[in-house]
Amino acid sequence: MAGYLLRRLLQSVVVLFSVSLISFVIFQYLGDPIRTNYNPQELTRQRVVQLRRELGLDQPFYLQYAHWLERALHGDFGLSYRQRLPVMRLILARAPATLELATLALFSGTLLGLLLGIWSALHPRSLSAKSAIVTSLLGISTPTFVVGLLLILLFSVSWHWLPPFGRGTTVSLGAWRSGLLTLSGWQHLIMPVITLGLFQVGVMARLTRSGMLEVLAQDYVRTAWAKGLSSTQVVGKHALRNVLIPVITVLGMSYGELIAFSIVTESIFQWPGLGNLLLHAVFSSDQPIVVAYIVLTSLLILSLNLVVDLLYVALNPRIRYG
């Protein structure tokens, strides 16, 4: 077990290192940040030389990368080319908006998907089960940005029920600006959460349904029914436990998708989170922000994968990592 964990940790470090190196190299060869970020009329020769020195762009490539890596290990990702502020401060200021949105979407989407999947497996012929199947098919077939735009078109443009843009009123809890403590915050969350969560509902419902149908046909479940156990006990205790293993595998792999679609969702609803920060940085060649985003996202995904591996062991005692 310890050996396995160590191997996984080492592997994660290698992946992180390569990810940071690749993104650093690619960005190095794209567009001069000084020319893209400053008014060309203000750029005298001296000013360019001075700016290059200030931003460390006059050093050879390997030195730039080594300096960057050393500081990154201390949580310092340099200055944003455009906003001239520490990248880490910009990221920390935007993180709560993204985390609140993504967590709500992930949990509500997974829960709803599980319930829909169980329901449609238990009552395969009912009308509600059939509509659940159609809903989940729509969920995986409709692009995230289409969901968001159609929601805005209906609930904001046509009916004026919900606000289409931004986070609404937020409350500061120390460094954390939360939208969860005000009515306006929740109103602003509804459509982005649905947009981001619908895909999750579709994936989870389809997966749970097919897993549940398979498990329900097995002998040990029939025995459980025959013993006269209540349906809550049969489904909740006996069947669901075995369905949950593939569900957790997919859940572990869906963080990447969730982060990708959070970029899309944030761009539609002008959500002041990390996804929008990234997109603006991409359009203005703000290298430090893009590289920091990629590295921190990789760190998040790799650590979540480790957690999922440990969850397996908790769910299925037969799995032992050698």
Added chain:
Amino acid sequence: MAKSRQQGSEWWQSLSRSPLALISAILILLLGLAALFAPWLSPQNPYDLATLNLSDAFQPPLWLPGGHWPYLLGTDNLGRGILSTILYGLRISFVVGLSVVLLAGGMGIVTGLWAGYRGGWLDALLMRLADTVFSFSTTLMAILIMGLLKARGVGAVVFAIAITDWVRYARTARGSTLTLKPEEFVSAAQALGAGSWRILTRHILPNALPPLLVIAAVDFAVVVILEATLSFLGIGVPITQPSLGMMIAIGSKYLYAGYWWMIVFPCAVLILLTMAVNLLGDWLRTELDPH
């Protein structure tokens, strides 16, 4: 030959028994033909800037007051007919979808077969790579790659998606090869002195194909959505060659102006296409995998 014809007619029977799959197949065929013959079908060439008339911008669909021929579904901000642009946009969806499936599929199947048959360091490397790509997701990788690249266009989009997407095929091909390798017909071929390449292409690949076909179908829908998403974000195709995603991005700038046709029609076509492909993929899965 006889066998394949017989199999073909079985497929046809099964398809005609499943009305949903049949409708999906017909719909995909129609959309594909519409894309193929777009230059002859569409009333206007939306890529030819010389034929565009700015005074025709924001025309409503034909059946609404103010709508007029040839703008059946209205026009966008540059006077491009929505119907014509959708037909041309479908071409981009199909070209990107098919190119990625062929490119990633080909690359993935070759690597997967080889890794599964030979094992060793190539196999170990492939599996680690697959783990990484799956946890990051093709969507996130493609967004980040297009964000880092400054190139825009169909070729760049195909590259950004295919460069990680092939791993999906490789992993499945590898898995099938591993289960087929100990089979008797493989040992028999080996005993007869067949080379690795011949065994892989003649004996293992035909048996490994069914699950790969299902993956290709689902993957096509995923890629079409991904191209639309990249173009919507402004990091896909250039603005002069509107794909469905780009059309929707342009329409979303006029959400409050009441020009709903700029968004609703391309969205509907996109959903129809991906839903039909997913339904056909579901049917293919139950057809090929009795499990």
